[in-house]
Amino acid sequence: MPTNGETVRRVCGEDFDAVRVTADLAAPALAALGPCTGPVLANHTTRTWVFLVPPGSALPGRWTLGVRVMPRGTAIGIPPIGVTGGRDIHWAVPPGQGVTYADDLKRILTGPLPPTASAHRAGGQASATSPAAAPPRRPRALSPALLKVGSLFLTGHSDAEIAKELSRSVITVRTHLRQIGNLFNAPNQALKAAALLAGGHLQPPPVQMNAPDLAPVDVAVLRVLAGVSRDAELPVELRPTGTFLDYVDELRERCAARTDAHLIALAAAWGLLPTLSSFATAKDQP
Known part of the structure; x- marks a missing residue:
């Protein structure tokens, strides 16, 4: 020491x-x-x-x-x-x-988890027909308080920033985010964001920049991070750990994303995750 x-x-x-x-x-x-x-x-x-x-x-x-x-x-x-x-x-x-x-x-x-989280953390080992390979799509009612927290969460605000914006305590904000995670079996930021979008609860946030020039491996990493794809799409060195975390950090910088949740929301807004973005806007179609 x-x-x-x-x-x-x-x-x-x-x-x-x-x-x-x-x-x-x-x-x-x-x-x-x-x-x-x-x-x-x-x-x-x-x-x-x-x-x-x-x-x-x-x-x-x-x-x-x-x-x-x-x-x-x-x-x-x-x-x-x-x-x-x-x-x-x-x-x-x-x-x-x-x-x-x-x-x-x-x-x-690596122990047993609820279906959605298990498919993501285990590298997507669920069967090809299993609905656990994608975030839950069945809309579940969220309170106005959860929606307000979720909206700021998608734009990359920190817990403290959300608390200040909504005049709430940080403990309250973290409780709301934990509730969102529990509702959708989403153990991390990226899966919470994917669930909020895929469930049709929130729209992708407005973006101020065009999507950067991303390679196919970049999109594959985004898909795995969002839980909508299996790690078989990734290069061998990124499965399932490898340099995956470092790659996500670098990808977040290139996309000017503040957090992993913000990165998923930006990718949905750019149409890089159609499974999320199309479903998020479908409820507004006539």
């Missing part, structure tokens, strides 16, 4: 292995692991958490989308033990409370 009050760099594979997990998947995993969890790092700016497990125990291979075992030798920032908050790297669980075993973490992250 650093002793001079500054974050230091330590490499994976020596004192620990590191498993990087998107924030939407990490919080439920942390709750499922229970009180004896090992060290966990969080970074709200990048929206990723890093579970530190015993060295040599986290083997690369098929985990699930949104999870990546960091390669041996990769440097990880280690903050002082007292840094337990803020937007940048900090301890979600400081060292000394317990140990997270890689097998337990993998079992939780």
